[in-house]
Amino acid sequence: MIDAALSNYPRARLMTSVTPVERLERLSDQLGLDLWIKRDDLTGLSFGGNKTRQLEFYMGEALRQRADTILITGAVQSNFVRTAAAAAAKLGMSSVLQLEDRVANMGEYYHRSGNVLLAQLLGAEHIGYPKGEDEAGADGALHERAEDLVAMGRKPYVIHLGIDHPPLGALGYVAGAAELHTQISDFDAAVVPSGSGATHGGFLAGLRLVGQTAPVYGICVRRDQNQQHARLQNVLGRLATMMGFDPALVMEDICTWDGALAPGYGRIGRATREALTLMARSEGIFLDPVYSAKTFAGLLGLVEQGAIEKGQKVVLLHTGGQPALFGYQDELQPS
Ligand SMILES: *Cc1c(COP(=O)(O)O)cnc(C)c1O
Numbered sequence: 249m250i251d252a253a254l255s256n257y258p259r260a261r262l263m264t265s266v267t268p269v270e271r272l273e274r275l276s277d278q279l280g281l282d283l284w285i286k287r288d289d290l291t292g293l294s295f296g297g298n299k300t301r302q303l304e305f306y307m308g309e310a311l312r313q314r315a316d317t318i319l320i321t322g323a324v325q326s327n328f329v330r331t332a333a334a335a336a337a338k339l340g341m342s343s344v345l346q347l348e349d350r351v352a353n354m355g356e357y358y359h360r361s362g363n364v365l366l367a368q369l370l371g372a373e374h375i376g377y378p379k380g381e382d383e384a385g386a387d388g389a390l391h392e393r394a395e396d397l398v399a400m401g402r403k404p405y406v407i408h409l410g411i412d413h414p415p416l417g418a419l420g421y422v423a424g425a426a427e428l429h430t431q432i433s434d435f436d437a438a439v440v441p442s443g444s445g446a447t448h449g450g451f452l453a454g455l456r457l458v459g460q461t462a463p464v465y466g467i468c469v470r471r472d473q474n475q476q477h478a479r480l481q482n483v484l485g486r487l488a489t490m491m492g493f494d495p496a497l498v499m500e501d502i503c504t505w506d507g508a509l510a511p512g513y514g515r516i517g518r519a520t521r522e523a524l525t526l527m528a529r530s531e532g533i534f535l536d537p538v539y540s541a542k543t544f545a546g547l548l549g550l551v552e553q554g555a556i557e558k559g560q561k562v563v564l565l566h567t568g569g570q571p572a573l574f575g576y577q578d579e580l581q582p583s
Pocket residue numbers: 297298299326327328441442443444445446447448536539540567568569570
């Protein structure tokens with residue numbers, strides 16, 4: 249069913265290969281879990297991460313429309329905009345990246361290093377957007393820019409951030425969940441980040457469509473769990489229509505948890521910092537400060553709360569994002 253539904257959407261092949269699933273031996277011992285990690289930090293394009301899977305469908309549509317320029321908006325240290333610039337380069341298109349001021353009072357590294365540096369090396373054009381919590385406004389500004397390009401005879405394609413557009417990126421995570429299912433299927437719980445909801449929503453739907461019933465915990469990285477729950481309902485409702493499955497298959501299973509969100513989007517709290525260093529020092533794997541470290545902090549919080557029980561087999565989805573480590577040097581490096 250999944251392959252047939254996905255084949256209705258054009259897809260640009262951007263993944264290098266299937267990503268590995270590994271057992272975290274030392275952390276399993278330390279935490280009393282049977283802990284596995286799906287290495288979607290190794291998706292291949294630029295420095296990898298979850299946006300490669302999502303962009304296969306956005307870029308597929310851009311190619312179908314014969315676009316020559318893609319436009320996308322995100323936080324200054326957005327992995328999505330950096331990966332989109334890489335996908336555009338690979339497919340011979342130009343890219344315009346709109347960077348929103350989502351995280352206040354950040355320094356030089358945040359504004360120049362990490363993903364910002366990489367996007368410049370990829371040849372992307374940068375434009376700024378002064379607000380950080382205005383999805384409709386940010387999309388609107390991007391559209392104005394797209395209209396300017398049309399007037400110049402170009403063919404732009406806008407990758408939308410707002411919730412009122414089809415979540416094409418979620419299709420990538422339906423495929424990602426089906427891929428995981430071929431690698432590991434007897435787990436008790438999965439833990440994933442929940443930002444735009446494309447990863448969480450696609451992953452949950454994909455698992456249910458292959459018959460996997462384990463709980464999927466979406467760890468909030470941007471909004472509180474009630475707002476995020478509503479967002480997931482929207483994403484999954486649209487995805488169900490796009491793929492032709494019954495939304496009842498997934499709606500009751502939306503689980504969002506915001507115990508690791510503080511002090512807010514793009515801000516490193518104690519739990520995030522500890523999760524990041526625990527993973528690095530136990531397994532030699534880097535998490536990123538904005539998403540994957542919060543997700544692992546969420547897993548640790550769920551164990552502490554007893555929602556995930558000792559001895560259970562758990563899969564953590566690593567969504568990449570490590571270039572942002574260099575944008576957060578001031579916050580991460582003890583002075
Ligand atoms: C964008 C991003 C997320 C969040 O994914 P959504 O699909 O927007 O929910 C998680 N991790 C990393 C590293 C990201 O770049």
